[in-house]
Amino acid sequence: MTAKASQPNLTLTAIRHKIPVYSWLALFLAMGLLGFASFQIQSTSSITFDETFYLNAGVRTVASGTLDPAICDCGVAPLPIIICYLPPLLLSRNEYRHEAWVGHENDPQLIILPRRLNTLLVGMPLLIVIWLWLGTKCGPAGASLGVLMTAASPTIQAHAALATTDLSFTLFGLLGILALAHYLEQPTWSRLGILAIAMAACLSAKYSGVFLFPVAGLMFLGRALRDQNVPPTNETSTNVPETSATPTIETSTEKSPLSSSISRRSQGWWPVVRQTFVTYTLLLLLVIPLWWAFHGFSFTGPLKNVPLEVTPPDSPWVEILGRGPWADWIMDQAHRRWKRPAPIAGVLFQYLHNKTGHTAFLIGETSLTGWRTYFPCTIGFKSTPSELILITLLLLGTIFLRLAGCISWSQLDFSRRCLWLSFAVLAALLLFARINIGHRYVLILYPLFIMLGIDTIFMIYHSFIVRFPNTSGTSKAEWPRVIFTLIGSLLLAMQLWSSWSIQPHPLSYFNGLCGGPEQGGRLLLDSNIDWGQDLPTLQKLLASEDSSKVALQYFGTALPTAYGIHADPTKALRRPLEDYELLAISVTHLGGLYVFGNDPYQKFRTWQPEARAGYSINLYRLDTPERKAAFAQAIQEHEKARAEYLLKQ
Structure with a gap:
């Protein structure tokens, strides 16, 4: 047994x-x-890096009275901003911010x-x-x-602890999964409505919520197959749809092999396909408008960004529609007349972003x-x-x-x-x-x-x-x-x-099996360890230093001066290079990621830092000729690469 x-x-x-x-x-x-x-x-x-954007987008939304188009145009789902940012920002007065990714002096308070x-x-x-x-x-x-x-x-x-979208997606994704199970246990109209709201909320928390669509489709198919194999009952209910896509009761999983075999032979696959298709279609018809409702039924601009004449051959429009009179007419109308719903803009950005890729770092390699x-x-x-x-x-x-x-x-x-x-x-x-x-x-x-x-x-x-x-x-x-x-x-x-x-640096956590957070920068970079979060700790370390002789290579969007740090940024040094006594550098830039030049600070990785601000910013004392020379070489390479980039722009 x-x-x-x-x-x-x-x-x-x-x-x-x-x-x-x-x-x-x-x-x-x-x-x-x-x-x-x-x-x-x-x-x-x-x-942190992303919080700056969310805060600025929230300020712009409150100032304009409509959802900031930059939110979805940058592939960000708006629900976390609506939940966490808009309520406090509605109670404060802030001027419209024109740059979405630039920090301000009052950000630490806001x-x-x-x-x-x-x-x-x-x-x-x-x-x-x-x-x-x-x-x-x-x-x-x-x-x-x-x-x-x-x-x-x-x-x-x-x-x-951070007001970003990731935990919101986790919560609403989990609620969407459990709402799906709740519906499948006893399909009713009310439970289908709850499922649609949960899925729309998940999609509005992060566009990665599209994972729920294949999950729901496969579970609907499994439910339809199970219903086909269960002998019918005479029980009915008045509070459910009349379609077989939403069964009226939770039928027993216990069934005799004979009745199951008869049911399979007599019904075939068509009822299964029909039930799955009808249920899935009903769900989509509910989810899509609710999803857009979480975006305030807003638009972000023309449905197609560029005119027909300058549409490149590798455009998603061309890949989907091809070329021809009807395709050209649709693309022309999409640019000149049709507006782009905000959810479409967000999904499109994420599709193109994933297609293009993003510079990443793993154990010393970039891709x-x-x-x-x-x-x-x-x-x-x-x-x-x-x-x-x-x-x-x-x-x-x-x-x-x-x-x-x-x-x-x-x-x-x-x-x-x-x-x-x-x-x-x-x-x-x-x-x-x-x-x-x-x-x-x-x-x-x-x-x-x-x-x-x-x-x-x-x-x-x-x-x-x-x-x-x-x-x-x-x-x-x-x-x-x-x-x-x-x-x-x-x-x-x-x-x-x-x-x-x-504590209090869990964002930089690495387990001891891989060397702990001290070695984390050799394994992973970016938000894995360094999201621009350690300026308060850096300020305490620099309190006893002459800030005019400190050079700062910072990865982040926060203003260092807003946290009491008055070091010179490496892109705007005010002294001769030999006068600087200390270099504070974010480990993301130390690892050669998102910095102008061909890994300009690689030599510093061979030296132990003087101190660390949390685990995301290293401090190096420029007290030897070798270190001063390495610093000067890094700045020169950095400036040369930056100038070449600006010329190309």
């Missing part, structure tokens, strides 16, 4: 009555931990409230969603372990189109030991349960299927992505790792209880409970240690 791999699911109503006090305390402790860590990070972090709102309105709900799901699947112990591990994750903490191994490497480098163990247990544990006959795809409920399928689709999209510029792109995978990993651990635990009863013959053996309690406690203790050891 096959062992049942998991506990019966609790309903959300039952959670209030059945989950003990310690699990509620774990939730509140996790929320307090995330809030405290976020406050520490916010108080020591300058405005960014405080958007960051706090991101923590409260995005970070805290994410914890609650994870806690509720694990509570229904694994009980109070699993919910407690999962919510505390999530709150103590340096990756989650870093993005809960415009990235590597298939990039995101697996970022997970390996930037996950905590607990998270790596949990990922390993998830993969190996699933294989064990499958080989032992404890689980199969048909035995999983819809929420587990949706989570697993979403994980597979996201992994495939990430492996083939040509934009390899940050670990933050895999942020949504971490709740999936934690939820599915802990769920797998509890499946194994209950399998052991059934298979290895104690000497009294009961099914409540003590040794599996002791072992799994120790495993959970060890995972949580290691996670808390990882979180504590990196």
Whole structure:
């Protein structure tokens, strides 16, 4: 007899009555931990590269009274800006900002409230969603372990503290996945509406939310196949659509082989295709206008940017329509008459960006189109030991349960299927992505790792209880409970240690297996370690220095002067080169990324820095002839390359 791999699911109503006090305390402790860590990070972090754009776009939106077209034109989905930036900006008066990527002196004050709102309105709900799901699947112990591990994750903490789009996408992506499962459990019009709203919100948080479309299509197909194989019942409901695309009840998965065989022979594939097509079409008809509604039904300009006469052969318009009278007429009208809805502009930018690529860095190499191994490497480098163990247990544990006959795809409920399928689709999209510029792109995978990993651990635990009863013959053996309690406690203790050891710089976290954050700049750059966030720490280090003799090579959009730093930027040095005594350089530029010249600062990588501002800015004392010569050579190469670039422009 096959062992049942998991506990019966609790309903959300039952959670209030059945989950003990310690699990509620774990939730509140996790929320307090995330809030405290976020406050520490916010108080020591300058405005980051992307936050500058979001803040400026929010100011422009408030000043103009309409959604800033630059938001979607730059491929940014607007919902995080609407949630976190617009409320505080509506309460303050700011002049219209013409440059979207340039920082201002009052940015340190303006960014405080958007960051706090991101923590409260995005970070805290994410914890609650994870806690509720694990509570229904694994009980109070699993919910407690999962919510505390999530709150103590340096990756989650870093993005809960910063007002960026990545954690919003994680929250709304997870809600979209669970809304899909909620609909599939009992398809009704109301649940279809909830699913459409959740998907539209996910797409409006980040355009990567398109992953939900293949997930929904495949799950609809699976549901239609299951319905075809289940004998029909006489039960009906009045609150659902009459189409077979939205079944009226949740039918039993138990069926006789004979009735299933008869059903398959008599119905064939057409009902399956029809049900899937109708349901998917209904969903699209709901999602698309809701998606545009989250953009304020705004436009960003002509549907086609350039006139027909100057359309290049490799234009997406030509690739899709080809050339001919009708194609030329459509392209001409698209430029002169038709306007471009804001969501279309955002998706188009992301498509072209991914097609072109973006300069990326991985273990000393650069590439415009990235590597298939990039995101697996970022997970390996930037996950905590607990998270790596949990990922390993998830993969190996699933294989064990499958080989032992404890689980199969048909035995999983819809929420587990949706989570697993979403994980597979996201992994495939990430492996083939040509934009390899940050670990933050895999942020949504971490709740999936934690939820599915802990769920797998509890499946194994209950399998052991059934298979290895104690000497009294009961099914409540003590040794599996002791072992799994120790495993959970060890995972949580290691996670808390990882979180504590990196504070208040979790954005730069690298695990000890790859050398820690001190060696992170040799492995990954950009937002993996350096997003322009460490100016406050740099200001403290430079407090005892003569700022007029400090040269600053800074990667970021924040104004150093807004944080009390008056060093000379390397592109505008006011002294002879030999007069400078200290060089402060962001590790992104130190690694040769996004800097004019052919890796001009490479020689500095062979020397130990005098000090570090966090882990993103190194300080080098220019106190030897060799270092002064290396500095002069770097500046000369930098200036020459910059001048050549300006001439080309």
